[in-house]
Amino acid sequence: MPVLHQMQMSGNCYKVRLAARQLGIALALKDYGLHDGATRKPNFLARNPNGRVPLLEFDDGRTLPESGAILWYLSEGTRLVPTDRWERAQVLQWMFFEQYSHEPYIAVARFWLSYAPKEELEKRRALVPEWHARGNAALGVMETHLAHRQWFAGARYSIADIALYGYTHCAAEGGFDLGAYPAVRAWLGRVAGEPGHVPLEARW
């Protein structure tokens, strides 16, 4: 059984758990603490020199980091990745958007505002307005897209939706108000209603 090296509260790790659960792929979870620096120690760096979770490790020792790559690997050829070439490109468009224009502001604001020691947040207090401005810009892009569409890529739920759900559904923990984004809120409800959906708190 593959081992998912993870932090339970990480939205990036949640994405992998959620997709695996919906695909019926069993994973063993190996947990790391938020503040113990375990992913920067030699034992972990030997598995992922970039020092980050999620990391998927197979029985034969192969390892795969990057939530987007793990989602693609687990889901290619399943209902969670379209067969149409144009729709596949759109899946990746939204996954890259999430990692570049969304996660660095929404996930980062959530971490420092809700999960970091207060004195560490205070050192970064001056950055909060920029996180909120850029995070809201990303939410605005999502709202525009969803105004006339049910899902991010193609006509069905896909790993693009999972990738964007990971940190959007808990954006309030980063100080974001989803009140101004009705299409985003409706889409969050559709994602949560998909068969096999599990919340962030769920183990595999």
Place this chain on the structure above:
Amino acid sequence: MPVLHQMQMSGNCYKVRLAARQLGIALALKDYGLHDGATRKPNFLARNPNGRVPLLEFDDGRTLPESGAILWYLSEGTRLVPTDRWERAQVLQWMFFEQYSHEPYIAVARFWLSYAPKEELEKRRALVPEWHARGNAALGVMETHLAHRQWFAGARYSIADIALYGYTHCAAEGGFDLGAYPAVRAWLGRVAGEPGHVPLEARW
């Protein structure tokens, strides 16, 4: 002929030009200035609500943003994307790594140090050490990977190499010294020696 909305000096746009050139896909280029805000104006935002280049536009009006998604769309089914599922996941691993852990530091340092008005750089001077620390961390991850390998994913040159070449080859413009990364420098030479390679300055 598809239109690539682009900035000539952008490494993200260069990646698309380079892959298209090596695949023999003709593109028309529509240029935007670095400092004129044209990608934030309504005419452009109607094509890409995220306000960024590169953006690929087709004759029928379809548009595709995100350099990684464009690279995948143009290259899937060609020699630049492996057929093996595991190797494809590794291509995406490095493309996501580049956009999350490399570009935000190396490309950003290059922009502010070499392409922005001096007074704008001065406002951000305090950020330079963090850009350099994190950018060097990314170069270290690349050096570790390349110590015993020729290419980033699988046994051949792929869009993972193109994605990482985009800003690594011009990292000196961001104040990075590649002297400490001999495997990276050797790899840069291999990429530049691939058939059909063109420099960043080349038009299509």
